[in-house]
Amino acid sequence: MNKIDFDYVALTQALVKCPSVTPNDEGALQVVEDHLKNLRFNCMRLPFSEDGFDDIDNLFAKIGESGKHLAFAGHIDVVPPGNEESWKYPPFSATIVDDKLYGRGAEDMKGNIACFISATSSFIKKYGHDFGGQLSFIITGDEEKEAVNGTKKMMEWAKNNNVVFNHCIVGEPTSNKIVGDKIKIGRRGSINFFITVKGVQGHTANSQRAENPAHLLITMLNNIISKPLDD
Numbered sequence: 649m650n651k652i653d654f655d656y657v658a659l660t661q662a663l664v665k666c667p668s669v670t671p672n673d674e675g676a677l678q679v680v681e682d683h684l685k686n687l688r689f690n691c692m693r694l695p696f697s698e699d700g701f702d703d704i705d706n707l708f709a710k711i712g713e714s715g716k717h718l719a720f721a722g723h724i725d726v727v728p729p730g731n732e733e734s735w736k737y738p739p740f741s742a743t744i745v746d747d748k749l750y751g752r753g754a755e756d757m758k759g760n761i762a763c764f765i766s767a768t769s770s771f772i773k774k775y776g777h778d779f780g781g782q783l784s785f786i787i788t789g790d791e792e793k794e795a796v797n798g799t800k801k802m803m804e805w806a807k808n809n810n811v812v813f814n815h816c817i818v819g820e821p822t823s824n825k826i827v828g829d830k831i832k833i834g835r836r837g838s839i840n841f842f843i844t845v846k847g848v849q850g851h852t853a854n855s856q857r858a859e860n861p862a863h864l865l866i867t868m869l870n871n872i873i874s875k876p877l878d879d
Contacts, residue, residue, distance in 0.1 A: 656759075656766035657749065659683065661742035663758035664751035669728050670793040671702035676724040676758070680787055683765050684709040688777055689785070694805055696790075696797035704790040704797035708805075711772075712782035717812060719784045720764040721799065722819040723791035726753035755827055760819030761787065784813070836878070843868070 659679070666676035681691045689709040697703045729739035729752045737743040739752040749759070768783060790798030806813070824830045845865045850858025 654766040654769040656762040657744075659762040659765060660749060660754060660759045661744075661751075663724065663762060664742035664749070664754050665740055666724070667740045668724050668726055668753070668789065670725040670790060671704055673705055673724070673789050677705060677707050677787065677789065680724065680761060680765070680785070681707055681709065684785060687711070687765075687769060687772055689783075694802060696801045698796055701794050701796045702790070704788070706789055706798060706802055707787040708784065708802065709787075710782065710784040710811075711777065712779070715781035716814045717782040717784065719786055719813045719816040720761075720768075720819065721786040721816050722757050722761045722764065723788045723798065724753075724758065724761065725789045725792050726756070726758075727792045755821050757819050757821065760821065764817075764819060784811075786816075 662679050663676055666674040666679065668674045668676040677693070681693075684691055689711045691707060691709040694706040694708055695703065696706065729735065732739055735750075737745070737750040742749060742751045742754070744750075764785065771783075772779070786799065786802055788798035788802060790796065805811075821827050822830055822832045843865070845861040845868070847861030847864065848857070848859035
């Protein structure tokens, strides 16, 4: 593919103009779904709920029935824009100035979803709809907040429905100096946990009998940061 004739900039603008701050969709999933239906994808909404967390609507779209399966994974939700008066341009205006598009989610990651669709459109235009494989879109509305009713549950749904992926491209922005200058294989996760440190209460007159929990915590944290967790 040497030529992309799909207007991914216009699609990015359409997505950015949807103020889809988690958990609100504000029409962003529908924009994606409409474009994929035009490419003859079978689209399915996957709403998930869990007590204590926001209800989330997700989108799974697929074309092809057999062969190797490539998935595009991304999210349409964005973090709150904060004080909108501090923005040079309104966060959901998708303003273009000097060939740069400004807006909440332009990079993370509505622009990337637009590129997914653009590449898919060009691929299908060149090879047709019967290309001997499978393409799918895994688009969640729950990445920027708790991430409870999003990708994790979509993967559980896929497993329960015998949907198997051979490869997956995640559109999260990665870079060294500028966005897109580096492609990474794999991505670090995160661990959230609570530490409870118990000390021994004592009196200053007999401080040797006390055990300060802050000292224990410092020792523990030093041990944690002294070892590269990526190993």
